[in-house]
Amino acid sequence: MIESEFKRRLRERGLRITPQRIFIHRAFNELGRHATAEEVHARVEPWLPNASLPTVYATLELFEEMGIAHRVAAGSATALWDPRPEAHHHLICRSCGAVEDLDVSIDSFAALRAARRRGFRAESSELIVSGLCQRCQTARHGRHASEPR
Amino acid sequence: MIESEFKRRLRERGLRITPQRIFIHRAFNELGRHATAEEVHARVEPWLPNASLPTVYATLELFEEMGIAHRVAAGSATALWDPRPEAHHHLICRSCGAVEDLDVSIDSFAALRAARRRGFRAESSELIVSGLCQRCQTARHGRHASEPR
DNA sequence: CTGGATGCAAACTCTTTGCATGCAT
DNA sequence: ATGCATGCAAAGAGTTTGCATCCAG
Secondary structure, three states, X not given: OOHHHHHHHHHXXXXXXXXXXXXXXHHHHHHOOOEOHHHHHHHHOOOOOOOXXXXXXXXXXXXXXXXXXXXXXXXXXXXXXXXOOOOOEEEEEOOOOOEEEEOOOOOOHHHHHHHHHOOOEEEEEEXXXXXXXXXXXXOHHXXXXXXXX | XXXXXXXXHHHHOOOOOOHHHHHHHHHHHHXXXXXXXXXXXXXXXXXXXXXXXXXXXXXXXXXXXXXXXEEEOOOOOOOEEEOOOOOOEEEEEOOOOOEEEEOOOOOOHHHHHHHHHOOOEXXXXXXXXXXXXXXXXXXXXXXOOOOOO
């Protein structure tokens, strides 16, 4: 989402347009894919040296409410936010925790209908494929040391 | 999985058959669905008052390696382990964090094939549908207080 | 016996909260 | 001027690690 549109939507909601929100939005867009709060924070730092991590968290939550960001269901790993508007899915390595995008389309119509029947208001759906990434397959016993989980 | 089979598979791997492993396995099976480590631990307590939470964690991880349990990708919520062997999917309320099973079948063949093409060894796939559960839809602004996230 | 498994306590990471200050409106 | 948003610090939750002890094989 472009910046002017973002500002307009903030105004619509009666929310303040602050430098933090603007720069966090910019950093988030530039990062492109499933970024952690930490990564967003690091990217904002050069522009706003005093920006705090709690503000980044609050702003990412705001983005989620606005539909700009989507928190990726990444198992026990660190929370990831994904800025892509198009539907897509994720591969998650159960050994090292790496997350990759998967650009295939999945027919989740039956699932969404079943959800609605149960009184659940579905907003998005995402396929999580878990297994072992290429690196972890070759590493002994499926887990290479010196890697984040 | 029945207990004798479980013991056999432990032996196969050269792992010890300890009371903790037996009772955690039993508790996990009896709980049935997406249980937290805490819940498993509470269930084991009457049988083994000194069982520790770290042991429960270690054992659930072991179950996952053995293919007995599956860690549910539940966003930022507390980790859940699911004992069901059959493929199924989950509804996750973005407001209160509740997780429900969804028994529909999804054709994820294209996704699994795409994963394999990328060198990823897929072991399981799960559709995560996020949105608002019935309770949170009626609660004001989509979030009822006094509920776990 | 022997080393893998456990219990305990403590550390660690990520995320959220409380509160005084500041700034967008 | 007004009160929402921020920064800082600290708390909180969940999970993992280190190490001495114990017990299954």
